[in-house]
Amino acid sequence: MTMGWAWLILTLATYPWLIGADLASDVFASSSLTIFVSGACLIAPCRRLRRWQSVLFAACIGFLFEARRPVPDGIVALALVAAAIFLSSNRPLLRNTPGMLRAAVVVNILACLCWYLGAAFIAPVSAAEPASQLILQLLVAGLAGVIVLLPIALTQNAVMDRLGVPPAPETP
């Protein structure tokens, strides 16, 4: 019973981190930067949850980001779901901490790229220097992925331990 709902409880446990990212975005609002951490939130659950649970978790995290922002419906959620399927099918990539950090950076940057391009697609005006803005936003996403991965993973692992989710195998 508990295992089946692990993805939902994990989403609720991860939500304070997403609110924290929103607070950081609030601080940086005058610099036109969004602190995006949704991709980094995927890494620890994908090591331990079943694939379908990781998919539902990723979808919820993605929809939470999109809900209050003018990006095309489902673009972040579907990108994160694709990443969750890939990561939960290739768990050896997440075997150690450097691997997890690398995955956090890549997933966060790719998901950030998705919402940035999606928002650009539906925006009524064009940007003056789109490349430099995009690069800066991706850099921030990559950096945020590195900084927040370990504390988020610690929280998520603690929750998964309490829910009785089996630990990630050392040699998957």
Place this chain on the structure above:
Amino acid sequence: MDQNRQGARASYVALAIFVALWVLMPAAIRRLNREAFAEFQAPALHLLGKSRDMATFWEKKSRSTEEMAAAGRDLARINAALEIKLNAMDDVRRENIRLREITRYVVPAEYMSVVARVATRDSSSWWQRIVIRKGRNDGIRPGAPVVFGNNVVGRVTAVHLTTSEVDLVTSPGFRCTAYLEGDDQNRIALVNGVASNSLGTAKARVSVIPHDYTPPAGQPARVFTTGMGGVFPSRLLLGYLDGGTYSTQVGNFKESLLIPSRDLYNLQEVSVLVPLHPNPGEALMQGDQFQ
């Protein structure tokens, strides 16, 4: 291992089918999904805003009595000055009513003012928004103008039960018509938000400035709303022209950047002017309020 690979392949196929279904799905379902996730986050946003208010309260409570007495004295002086201004305004109002009666001028739309606290601010190159702690339950409707005093802050783009999203003047989705200070003929210019440069201060663009327009010397020209279109009341301050105007590529008009009249990212409280009678523009806003 083969089972894992097969499972992964099946998942990718399922995802592809879901993407196709998602694209073909009626917009109402996608909107419902978005609304559900927005409502889920509303209590957290309220908590965030209230804890910020609480922190401000305790910070102010920790001030010394001398500081409070000084602040009270300053406020009393400001109140006295404002009272004099209020009396002068009363005369102007009476004169205004008299002139309207003489010319049989149609009174513009009336507004109900809803004061709301700012919960969070969110910005990127493609949006500059604030979330306020008032929503549909408080009578706010999409498209309503948002002001702070006499300054335009933006326009409500999405309304949830207890929160609303406001597109700021500098947001790419924002557009309105404007009068420029110093233009005696009151010719109309256009104001629209621009996709901002990261790390740069967000600004809007003023376009269709007449070629023979010259800004007043010695001070930045103010930009006011026209009151046309039925969204914003007239003569609200949108901001100031940034530096000189320059010619557009077409050459018939000039363009300039607009600096918003308030620091939009430091606002704690705003007023939403909800029209007492829904205007035709609102019907259009209902359709794309989540964009």
